[in-house]
Amino acid sequence: MRVILARHAETDxxxxxxxxxxxxxxxxxxxxxxxxxxxxxxxxSVPLARVFTSPLLRARQxxxxxxxxxTAELQTDAGLMEIAHGKWEGHLDADVCAEYPEIRRxxxxxxxxxxxxxxxxxxxxxxxxxxxxxxACEGLGEEDSALIVSHDGANRAILCRxxxxxxxxxxxxxxxxxxxxxxxxxxxxxxxxxxxxxATHLTPLFGEVVHRRL
Numbered sequence: 001m002r003v004i005l006a007r008h009a010e011t012d013x014x015x016x017x018x019x020x021x022x023x024x025x026x027x028x029x030x031x032x033x034x035x036x037x038x039x040x041x042x043x044x045s046v047p048l049a050r051v052f053t054s055p056l057l058r059a060r061q062x063x064x065x066x067x068x069x070x071t072a073e074l075q076t077d078a079g080l081m082e083i084a085h086g087k088w089e090g091h092l093d094a095d096v097c098a099e100y101p102e103i104r105r106x107x108x109x110x111x112x113x114x115x116x117x118x119x120x121x122x123x124x125x126x127x128x129x130x131x132x133x134x135x136a137c138e139g140l141g142e143e144d145s146a147l148i149v150s151h152d153g154a155n156r157a158i159l160c161r162x163x164x165x166x167x168x169x170x171x172x173x174x175x176x177x178x179x180x181x182x183x184x185x186x187x188x189x190x191x192x193x194x195x196x197x198x199a200t201h202l203t204p205l206f207g208e209v210v211h212r213r214l
Contacts, residue, residue, distance in 0.1 A: 001140035002146045003191065004043070005181040007155055008054075008062040009035040014177065017093045020182025021085035021119065025057045031057070032177065035049040035202060036065040039178040042201040043147070048072060050146040052136035054080040054154070061177065063149040083153030084118025122156075122167045126157040133158050134188045142186070155181065162191050173197060 009032035013020050020026055028036060034081055039062070048071045053063040055076040088096050097104050100117065105115045115121040129150070136148050151159070156170045162183060166170070175181075176199040185191035 001142065001185065001187075002145040003137060003140075003183040004159060005104065005155060005183060006062070006147065006149045007175045007177060007179050008056075008059040008149055009033065009039070010177045011058050019085040019088040019091055019093065019096065020058070020082065021089040022056065022081050023084075023089045027057050027110070028061045032040065033038065033061075033065075035178045036062045038201040039180070040065040042180070044068070046145055049140060049144040050078065050136065051075065051149075052077055052132075052146065053149040054078075054082070054151060054152070054180065056081055058150045059151065061135070063147065064163040066147060070152050075100060075136075077132040077135060079128040079135070080150040080154055081128075081150065082151035083116070083125045085116055087117040108171065110168065111170050122153070122170055125153055126161065126167065129154045129157045130161050130188075132140055132188055137188050159193070159196070162188075162193060178202065 009028050011020065011026040011032055012029045013026050015029065027053065043066055050072050050075045051063055051067065053059045053074060053076055055078055060076065067074060101116060103117065112123055133148065136146060140146055152175045155175050157167065159173065159181060160167055160170055174197045176197055179197045179199045180195060181197065182195040182196050184190040
């Protein structure tokens with residue numbers, strides 16, 4: 001099976017550097033819609049047997065851009081939602097750094113040891129995102145392709161599992177807006193990473209889309 005694990009396109013809050021998490025259901029920005037359309041154009045010739053997405057608006061809007069008459073209906077799974085940023089949600093990263101300097105520093109340096117204030121840890125994200133990923137893959141045939149649209153934090157947890165990395169390494173790769181992570185294999189436990197953070201529909205080879213996590 002082939003699984004395309006994508007990140008949603010940009011919102012205005014991504015541009016501002018504001019934590020979104022789960023509480024605020026922010027739509028795509030004008031730029032984000034352009035990014036999502038570019039991703040859709042990239043995938044226009046790919047037959048999709050299944051399309052799964054986080055229920056959050058920014059992920060659903062991104063996935064809806066890809067839907068065609070020959071594409072399976074969109075399905076949502078709450079397990080694919082972004083990491084809950086808790087008290088940080090709705091706040092600029094600069095303000096979080098000022099108010100929670102030690103936790104913010106630890107989250108970047110030792111992310112596997114941190115639970116965000118009134119939010120989640122990456123271990124908790126893994127505990128819900130990986131089963132959701134497996135549900136999205138269930139029953140796919142050898143030649144079937146599925147699109148899963150999720151978020152920066154959830155994608156990182158899933159990719160760490162696929163790559164056999166500790167969550168300590170969760171920041172060791174990037175997830176640009178509408179990036180495509182192409183995974184192939186017989187089942188979720190035996191996937192090879194064919195492409196990682198591929199956003200060449202937005203930028204030339206060796207260029208880089210501005211990476212705004214949050």
